[in-house]
Amino acid sequence: MRLDKFLGDHNIGTRKQIKEYVKNGRCSVNGTVISKADMRIDEDHDFICFDGKELSYSRFHYYMLYKPQGVVSATTDGRNKTVLDLLADENVRGLSPCGRLDIDTEGLLLLTDDGGLIHKLLSPKKHVDKIYEVHISKRLSDSDIKRLEEGVDIGDTNDDGTPFITLPAKIEVLNADENGREVVHLTIHEGRFHQVKRMMEAVGNEVLFLKRLSMGSLVLDDSLHPGEYRSLTENELKMLGVYKE
Ligand code: URA
Numbered sequence: 001m002r003l004d005k006f007l008g009d010h011n012i013g014t015r016k017q018i019k020e021y022v023k024n025g026r027c028s029v030n031g032t033v034i035s036k037a038d039m040r041i042d043e044d045h046d047f048i049c050f051d052g053k054e055l056s057y058s059r060f061h062y063y064m065l066y067k068p069q070g071v072v073s074a075t076t077d078g079r080n081k082t083v084l085d086l087l088a089d090e091n092v093r094g095l096s097p098c099g100r101l102d103i104d105t106e107g108l109l110l111l112t113d114d115g116g117l118i119h120k121l122l123s124p125k126k127h128v129d130k131i132y133e134v135h136i137s138k139r140l141s142d143s144d145i146k147r148l149e150e151g152v153d154i155g156d157t158n159d160d161g162t163p164f165i166t167l168p169a170k171i172e173v174l175n176a177d178e179n180g181r182e183v184v185h186l187t188i189h190e191g192r193f194h195q196v197k198r199m200m201e202a203v204g205n206e207v208l209f210l211k212r213l214s215m216g217s218l219v220l221d222d223s224l225h226p227g228e229y230r231s232l233t234e235n236e237l238k239m240l241g242v243y244k245e
Contacts, residue, residue: 003027004037005090006048010055011231026051060114061095062237063087064218067109068226073100083109086227098122099191099215107132107212108220111229117242121216127167127189128216132196135209139182144203145171148186154198166190166199181208216240 004018007027012018015037021027022037028049029041041048048055067073071081075096080103084092094113098121101109112118121128140148148169156164170187177183188195197207213220217239224230232240 001041001043002037003029003034003039003041003048006041006043006055007037007050009058009061009231010050011233012050021050058237058242060112060117060242061091062114062117062232062242063091063095063111063229064221064224064232064236065109065111065229066220066224066226067101067106067212069104069106072103073097073109083111087111087229100193101212102194102197102210105210105212106226107210108215108218109212110215110218110232114242117240120241122191124190128191129187129189129214130191130212131185131187131214133209133211133213134184134186134196134200134207135177135181136184136200137181137206137208140171140173140184140203140205144205145173147203148199152199152202154192154195154202156192164192166192166195169199177209185213 003022004015007013007018007022008015013021019037023035025033025035027034029039030047065083065086067083071083071086074082075084076082083097084095087095095111096113096118098110098112098118101107110121120126148171151165151168153163153165158164167189169189172185174183174185186196186199188199192198196210200207218232218236221230
């Protein structure tokens with residue numbers, strides 16, 4: 001692969017910055033300082049350092065995307081733009097979205113080719129916390145909040161035919177938005193289809209705007225704009241349990 005792609009995957013900077021950094025002698029390959037960012041390297045065997053620190057190559061790729069509204073969380077779609085259409089072609093190979101956000105939902109979406117991590121984050125048994133910013137049509141009463149926090153029936157059934165009840169959730173009521181609509185942060189532990197919308201429906205409310213802010217330890221980078229993405233940092237990978245030194 002090209003050195004600038006390798007450095008980009010390590011979140012060192014933009015292509016332009018990387019070119020400059022390499023030109024300034026901050027990168028070495030097998031102990032030799034090099035000056036050309038488009039040099040080809042063998043990522044599995046070469047010893048690559050940036051600012052004197054070794055960068056190891058992960059065979060998997062991990063991107064944080066700020067999914068905008070109007071694109072689908074799929075790899076292909078006959079009708080709509082997909083989240084993969086937002087990535088540069090060279091990054092797309094083998095990636096899948098980790099879970100789905102509705103077409104009209106925006107916010108954090110992890111894209112990766114690491115099936116093990118996808119399984120870990122989506123497994124119903126793991127109860128990974130997801131935090132959403134939710135704008136709703138009317139104010140939640142204390143009893144609505146209590147019901148949502150204790151668990152509500154969203155119309156699904158368990159394997160044994162009993163009603164599925166959502167796990168205890170957490171609601172934090174925030175200031176109203178610019179249109180005077182109630183805004184809450186809702187933390188849930190499952191990822192059922194339309195779960196947030198159906199939870200609000202269960203207490204007679206309606207979701208007007210939905211944004212995912214976090215998934216487990218991964219928090220949407222507030223410097224990203226809708227449609228933008230970046231590689232996960234080493235720290236984010238460590239917190240997700242992906243080993244990368
Ligand atoms: N819950 C929903 O209703 N929609 C989403 O996109 C995510 C969670």
